[in-house]
Amino acid sequence: MDMFTAMHNGLVQMGVPLWLANLVPPLVKSLILLLFILLNCMFLIWMERKVAGHMQRRMGPMRTGPHGIIQSLADVIKLISKEDIIPSGVDRWVFVLAPIVAFAPAFAVFMVIPFGPTLIAQDLNIALIFIAALTSFVVISFLMAGWSSNNKWSLLGAMRSTAQLISYEVPLVISVVAVALLAGSLSLQEIVEAQRQSFWYILVQPLGFLVFLTASLAELNRSPFDLSEAEQELVAGYNTEYSGMRWALLYLTEYANLITFAAIASTLFFGGWSGPVLPPVVWFLIKVYFFIFLVMWIRWTLPRIRVDQLMELGWKGLLPLSLVNLAFTGVYVLIR
Amino acid sequence: MIAVLWIAGALAVAGALGVVIAKTPVHSVISLVVNILALAALYLSLHAEFMALIQVIIYAGAIMILFLFVIALLTARKDPVERSEGKLEGQRELGIVAAVTGAILMTAVALSAGFGRPVAQEALPSGFGSPAAFGRELLTTHILSFELTAFVLMAAVIGVVVLVGQRKL
Numbered sequence: 001m002d003m004f005t006a007m008h009n010g011l012v013q014m015g016v017p018l019w020l021a022n023l024v025p026p027l028v029k030s031l032i033l034l035l036f037i038l039l040n041c042m043f044l045i046w047m048e049r050k051v052a053g054h055m056q057r058r059m060g061p062m063r064t065g066p067h068g069i070i071q072s073l074a075d076v077i078k079l080i081s082k083e084d085i086i087p088s089g090v091d092r093w094v095f096v097l098a099p100i101v102a103f104a105p106a107f108a109v110f111m112v113i114p115f116g117p118t119l120i121a122q123d124l125n126i127a128l129i130f131i132a133a134l135t136s137f138v139v140i141s142f143l144m145a146g147w148s149s150n151n152k153w154s155l156l157g158a159m160r161s162t163a164q165l166i167s168y169e170v171p172l173v174i175s176v177v178a179v180a181l182l183a184g185s186l187s188l189q190e191i192v193e194a195q196r197q198s199f200w201y202i203l204v205q206p207l208g209f210l211v212f213l214t215a216s217l218a219e220l221n222r223s224p225f226d227l228s229e230a231e232q233e234l235v236a237g238y239n240t241e242y243s244g245m246r247w248a249l250l251y252l253t254e255y256a257n258l259i260t261f262a263a264i265a266s267t268l269f270f271g272g273w274s275g276p277v278l279p280p281v282v283w284f285l286i287k288v289y290f291f292i293f294l295v296m297w298i299r300w301t302l303p304r305i306r307v308d309q310l311m312e313l314g315w316k317g318l319l320p321l322s323l324v325n326l327a328f329t330g331v332y333v334l335i336r
Numbered sequence: 337m338i339a340v341l342w343i344a345g346a347l348a349v350a351g352a353l354g355v356v357i358a359k360t361p362v363h364s365v366i367s368l369v370v371n372i373l374a375l376a377a378l379y380l381s382l383h384a385e386f387m388a389l390i391q392v393i394i395y396a397g398a399i400m401i402l403f404l405f406v407i408a409l410l411t412a413r414k415d416p417v418e419r420s421e422g423k424l425e426g427q428r429e430l431g432i433v434a435a436v437t438g439a440i441l442m443t444a445v446a447l448s449a450g451f452g453r454p455v456a457q458e459a460l461p462s463g464f465g466s467p468a469a470f471g472r473e474l475l476t477t478h479i480l481s482f483e484l485t486a487f488v489l490m491a492a493v494i495g496v497v498v499l500v501g502q503r504k505l
């Protein structure tokens with residue numbers, strides 16, 4: 001990015017020490033990404049409530065601002081001003097660390113997501129593995145939160161989501177590998193480029209996309225796979241004991257992961273930022289928001305499935321399907 | 337780069353100490369995660385990006401989660417219902433022997449690698465540490481150990497199926 005190189009050079013000329021000048025561009029990039037996540041998450045929470053409302057033939061939030069658009073802002077102010085409660089029975093350190101362990105990787109993933117041809121914080125040549133590595137921390141944070149709460153429901157919620165995440169991570173990664181095979185690269189930017197030169201990979205990977213979508217819903221702990229926070233059985237699951245800003249951080253992580261999923265789905269299967277007429281970043285956001293809406297749509301339409309159905313679907317349904325898809329993709333890439 | 341070495345090195349040592357010192361098993365596992373992440377950072381500073389990420393996925397993302405899962409399941413309370421029946425015999429003596437052996441080996445390796453001497457900066461071969469280079473090495477030079485590992489894992493999978501399959505569900 002030229003802007004950041006210019007910023008760096010300018011700082012050096014002003015007599016700022018080199019190590020400090022080296023630190024400034026990444027910090028600014030991180031701040032921009034953080035702002036992007038925060039604003040979008042606030043919007044998404046409003047959107048989720050509106051979508052839920054209209055699907056149930058009610059209005060959703062209406063009072064704060066036109067159609068309740070600044071409801072989330074009001075909620076943020078409320079959460080910030082809330083008393084900071086740490087229940088007395090918890091394991092203090094782990095309890096405090098868990099939301100941070102959850103949010104930091106969810107935030108770091110945005111570093112490799114291409115918003116446009118040059119609009120990317122850091123184009124890694126192993127971006128896909130990077131994302132897989134970071135997203136695996138979600139599980140650790142859930143377990144930390146659930147265990148440290150010293151509460152049956154929290155622990156049960158954490159256990160459920162761990163079992164679920166481990167089961168569905170396998171088909172998820174295998175379906176992503178098929179796309180990497182097609183593109184011949186693990187860099188998200190090169191995958192988009194490969195699709196621009198041929199076609200959107202949804203055309204040759206419909207099975208892979210279905211596996212990816214289903215497994216992602218499970219990874220996001222979203223309905224119909226939201227057993228880990230099944231309100232009727234578990235209060236709220238792993239985050240039962242959390243309140244105030246710590247709870248908000250866990251909630252924020254959930255929506256940040258939702259954006260990540262949508263961004264990766266549109267990058268891997270729907271050509272990412274590529275598209276006619278409109279600027280790339282607009283195309284990217286349109287695709288991302290389409291997938292976010294899809295996930296919300298599914299959440300407010302389908303009932304929750306049982307634990308045994310969940311495991312059957314993962315190990316006996318998605319895993320074989322993803323392997324078959326990978327095998328066919330391999331053959332296709334060889335004879336192409 | 338030297339700063340990364342010192343910070344990550346210190347974190348790795350702190351994590352390793354935490355594993356031994358922590359009173360609660362879950363704290364030990366979390367310390368081990370810190371240690372593993374610090375090691376990944378060290379790999380990164382050695383230009384082994386793929387290795388670093390695989391380290392994070394497999395150890396921090398899979399093995400540690402299984403550890404945490406089992407430990408959290410067994411010690412859901414802060415005071416476990418079943419106390420262990422006392423310490424294992426001879427742990428301290430064995431620990432000292434292992435530590436001394438480890439220290440001797442490490443020193444030997446460090447000396448033979450010329451620790452402390454200035455290292456001539458050699459250019460890395462292009463694509464060093466990339467998934468492609470890694471995969472090529474794995475499937476050519478190290479094919480035997482690769483296949484043997486796969487064999488061991490297969491045996492483990494079959495073992496699990498045999499153990500679980502005995503129960504009629």
